[in-house]
Amino acid sequence: MFGNLSSFENDLFGQLERMRREMDALFSGRPGPSGIRSVASGTYPAINVGAGPERVDIYLFVAGIDPKGLDISLQQNLLSIAGTRRAEAPDQVQYYRRERFTGDFRRVISLPEDVDPDKVNARYRDGVLHITVERREEVRPRQIEVR
Structure with a gap:
C-alpha cells in the first residue's frame, strides 16, 4: 500500500519540478542564456x-x-x-x-x-x-x- 504512495509522491514532485522549470522559462522574459555574464547572441559589442x-x-x-x-x-x-x-x-x-x-x-x-x-x-x-x-x-x- 505504501509502495504506491511513494511512487505517487515521486511522480507528483517530478511533475511539479517540470512545471516550475516551464514557468521559469515562460516568465523569464528572454530566451537563451541567463546569468550575470550571459549575453544574447548578436549583442557584441x-x-x-x-x-x-x-x-x-x-x-x-x-x-x-x-x-x-x-x-x-x-x-x-x-x-x-x-x-x-x-x-x-x-x-x-x-x-x-x-x-x-x-x-x-x-x-x-x-x-x-x-x-x-x-x-x-x-x-x-x-x-x-x-x-x-x-x-x-x-x-x-x-x-x-x-x-
Whole structure:
C-alpha cells in the first residue's frame, strides 16, 4: 500500500519540478542564456548611448580590436558600426569554456532626428570607441533674454 504512495509522491514532485522549470522559462522574459555574464547572441559589442541638449554620445566597448579596421557610417539617422575581432589563441587549443566573442559584428543604432550628420567625431582609447554626434544648431535649446 505504501509502495504506491511513494511512487505517487515521486511522480507528483517530478511533475511539479517540470512545471516550475516551464514557468521559469515562460516568465523569464528572454530566451537563451541567463546569468550575470550571459549575453544574447548578436549583442557584441556592448553599447552605451546618452543624449544631451547639444550632442549624442555613443560608447562601444571594443577591446582588442584595431580601430583602423572599424567601419563607421551615418545614414538617415542610423549609425552603423562594423568590424571583426580576431581569435588570439592557437588553432590546436580545445576550449572547454569560451566567453569572448570572435568574428564579424555589426551594430546599428537609431539616433534622434535632429542630429547633424556633418558633425560626427570618433575616438578610440583603452578599448572604448567614443562617437559624438552633435545636434543641429537650429534645434538646440537656447536662452532667450527678456528686455
